[in-house]
Amino acid sequence: MGKDDKEDSGFGFKDKAKAEETLRLLEEHPLNYRRLTVRGLLGRAKRVLSMTKAEDKIKNIKEAMQVFENWLEELDKNKEQKTDKKPEKKEVPKKKEKEDKNGDDQDSSSDSDVEMEEKAKKPELPPDTVPGLGFKDKETADGTLKELEGRDPDYQKLAVKGLIGRAKRVLTCTRDETKLSNIKEAISIFEKFLDDFDSMHLSKQNNPYLSxxxxxxxxxxxxxxxxxxxxxxxxxxxxxxxxxxxxxxxxxxxxxxxxxxxxxxxxxxxxxxxxxxxxxxxxxxxxxxxxxxxxxxxxxxxxxxxxVPETKEDKKEDTENKIEDRKRRSSARNDDDSASKKKKE
Incomplete structure (x- = not known):
């Protein structure tokens, strides 16, 4: 990703505040993208340090680098903790394994049915990005800002900055004069929005979510x-x-x-x-x-x-319900088998 792309996205390493803002903006992106971007910014920061003599700039960039390094360190620490907590795979006794293969273990069969049903019932979560945003022309830009109205201010700013970055990249590979003119008009509308956003300090109106x-x-x-x-x-x-x-x-x-x-x-x-x-x-x-x-x-x-403590999901009750459901299935299967035997007799 080039320099212009980073600046269009609002990412940077000018000082500590810019680094913290960068991490906040990156929260909208997948983890792997965030990690790669932060590492890329660290690399660029080190190159800039080697060519900078101003003491105040050196100090600010080093503070920004420290913010990024702390973030990466915390990321690696969390990854290690998850790896440590990974349960060991228990070896299944051969006798039990044989019973499972023969289908004699009805409880195991029932567990499999329940798991399959649970997976089938699990709904797919809705997307986390607003559809219909674009920069094709003035009308599309106006419609985009209308679509963003009333949403979280930080998301509005992030979405618009992202659209400007994408629009500028499209400009570099477009030759059609009409398209170029239309996209430039859209960019102009977005840039005015960002100017107004900052002058009115709309970030202060953001309402961070409690868990x-x-x-x-x-x-x-x-x-x-x-x-x-x-x-x-x-x-x-x-x-x-x-x-x-x-x-x-x-x-x-x-x-x-x-x-x-x-x-x-x-x-x-x-x-x-x-x-x-x-x-x-x-x-x-x-x-x-x-x-x-x-x-x-x-x-x-x-x-x-x-x-204020958090109310946790009652996993115990959920587990008990599943066990009871398996018992009912097993009981019904046994009743069917008994009825079948009596009929044959």
Whole structure:
């Protein structure tokens, strides 16, 4: 990836702040892409250091490199931990293996059926990127900005920067004058959007998501849960707490997606509870605070994570249900066999 592509995407290593912004922008991309990009930026940073004499620039670039190196180190550490936790494969006794092959072990057969059914039932998660975005011409650019309206500000900026980068790459391999003119008009519209975005400090309006587990805990701490909030929590659960996928999950009204509905609701609540106390003397969320937490948001997310436990999925109950289901299958199979024998007799 060339220099222009990196700058178009907003990635860089000018200083510590730029490096942190780069990592935040990269969160929208697959892990392998993020790793390769960070390593590439480190390589470029080292080359720039070898040609730079200004002390302040050297200091800033070194701080940016440290941010990237820490990120890579943390990534490798997490990878090692996952590898260490990988369970060892137990050797199946020959007798048991023979029984499985002969089909005499009905429980094992039943397990296989359940697993196959579970896989068949497992729904595919919706995509996490908004469809219909483009840079073909002025109309397409206007439609793109309309499609991004009301969504998370950070996502809007990232999407537009990505489109500008792609548009500029297309320009280098296009000769048709009409197409060139149309794409340049689209780029101009996007660049104006970014200028307005920065001048109005719209990033401050971003509403970072609390985890699904904390949202479920908040729902248990209050009786004042509206139908709309219940529907939002259900939608958040349906995507397994992967908030980016809410961009393509339509809300109950069938018109807007949940990310847009959430931001609109939070805008009202943030104005309404601007002066409200968020925690009581026992470090418990107040009623006003819980009202925002039900939308997976808190002005003091770090403190919420510290004092509010996450509600975990009840895996024990799920396992018991599967065991009971297997027992019923096995019992039904035995009953059928008995009935068949009696009929023959």
């Amino acid at each position: 699904l587990g904390i949202v479920k805990t908040a729902a248990k701490l209050t009786e004042n849960v509206t139908e709309q909030q219940q529907s939002f929590i259900a939608a958040y659960s349906s995507v397994n707490g992967e908030y980016k996928r809410l961009r393509t999950v339509t809300a109950a009204n069938g018109e807007k997606t949940w990310d847009i509905v959430r931001n609109a609701a939070l805008k009202e609540l943030k104005e309404k509870h601007a002066e409200a106390k968020l925690f009581n003397d026992k470090d418990e969320p107040t009623t006003e605070h819980l009202e925002m937490m039900l939308w997976a948001y808190s002005p003091e997310a770090a403190k919420v994570k510290k004092y």
